[in-house]
Amino acid sequence: MATNVNALLESLRETKVWKSIFRRGPANSNRTRSLAVFGNLFLHWMPVKVREKALHVRVSYYLGSISFLLFLILSVTGILLMFYYHPAAPNAYRDMKDLQFVVSSGVFLRNLHRLAAHLMVFMVFAHMFHVFYRGGYKPPHEFNWVIGVKLLLVTLFLSYTGYLLPWDQLAFWAVTVGTNIISAMPVIGEKIRFLLLGGHIVGENALLRFYVLHVVILPLAACVLMGIHFWRVQKDGGLTLKAKDSDGK
Amino acid sequence: MNEAENAKFDQRNPGADAEVTRRDFLNQITIGALGVAGFGSVAVTYQYLSPNVLFEAAAQFRAGTPDLYPVHSVTYLQDQQVYIVRMPEGFYAISAVCTHLGCITQWKEEAQMIACPCHGSKFKPDGVKIEGPAPRPLPHFALSLTADGELLVNKLQNVKNTQALKV
């Protein structure tokens, strides 16, 4: 039975259709393993080879990878949640109740989304502190560190804009307080608050603007910044190791 | 097992494969588990995306008592886009949606016909087409009487256009 299935798969792999999609052949030589990364649209951000020492959990605790994976989980759950959410007051709150009681697996998806959101903020902070203590900001990695700080800000802002969307008391007042703080900025504070809220109060316009920020603008910014971030890691020589393992220093 | 026994075994069990290695077995188990997880995820996602509650007009509705409708009358119910037609042989509930491209038809009292403003299809009061590009007659909906004597129209169920509700 086993070899029949294997034989079937082998003959499938010999077909024209398969070969037109998967061009490199099975990944059983270093050349095809290189192609698996280098020739793949989604994976070519990564280097073809990594230093063996960099694979150990203790080097990075995989904090950066986990942050990215949480972002993926958030994207998938977020997109699914979008199918039942109207960004209008007070429909938004009714939709939250719908998700809780009426929609199949609605509770689970929302729980997962919220959990992933909190975890991602925590992991991004942890990643930043860990990179600092490991000295991963030292030249030639300075620019990547700055990109990382920007990613931290985008993550915080993503979490904050998402916080308003349930349109419950918790959301409403958290955003009221936050936007009041922004207006404390000299000269431009009031204008920024006006733009952010689409008005003077936290109302329908604010909900819609936060929704667009949360769902389109900030995820796009995050994707672009993450692209640069991963690319720079690869181009600067791969994952930095502990101070005593890396070159020179 | 020596050569002779191997040969005998292969003779008696011609389809027996070479033994499955531990690696193959684990690979198959992994793929199987991933398959189950993947299939489960797809099934649950499909369930999630199919709404359990619709915020639309109900497909079944009451149209009042039969004595509201005089014989030989065609009454248009705007909210439901249905004509209640009462003929000597009984009641019909006819869809007001033109079968051509979905425009809402209108009842022309003076011409005693149902006309579609979009492309000029014309129908008799029983839904049969007189002229125009409509491919089919207007569908009839299932009509019944409730326990307290009201007309009940079910837009989800079509009936033959000869079937009338006798009251």
Added chain:
Amino acid sequence: MANNKIEIGFSSDAKKDPRRVVFVTKKTSAKVLGERGPEVMTYPHLLLREAIAFEILVIAMVVIALFWDAPLEQLANPLLTPNPAKAPWYFLGLQELLHFFPPFVAGILIPTLVVLALVVIPYFNVNVEGEALWSRYPSRNLRGVLVTTILVLAFLVFFDAWTIITPTAIVASVLICSYTGRQKTTGWQAALASKPLSWWIMTWFIAVSICLTVVGTFFRGPGWSWIWPWRPHVG
């Protein structure tokens, strides 16, 4: 002819005149390219580990999501402010800070300075070199640390910011302890004595942030008054 000695400039006695082999100016340094070490293919080694990490993460999160419900309070009411109105946990530290300083300082100035400080870390040579704080000028550095700490503490006492004073005092005392133990070679004092200034500043920052966030989460009740979380209070 005997006096026409050609002065080469160096004597052959190495003790008197060491030979110059390489002239190193201040700007260049003899860099040795380190070995990259043994490398393996990304596929399968790294990718499979990432896949496993992802699976563990997803399983853990799914299990938690099945049991821990995300909160949903009543419908937003612009006329009724809950007391206390708290921000999400990652901003609670900031909200605690708001209790002590005016909104411009706590909400705009300090966060901006923090972000700026983070961004410029890699551009300061002292951070790149990462020299231990007590290695070169211990007494001068100690004086600097003491003066700065006293100034900061005075400033905080003026604003009654006890939530920040406590972690600052703790970190400062550990720092001074590491000074006294800087001659040791083993133990925690020796480990701490080798840490550079940037390490101490970051550790202080993390300690203050954690303190602010924990206080803001658990120890603040209605009207942002101090509460003991294990005692019942009217909310």
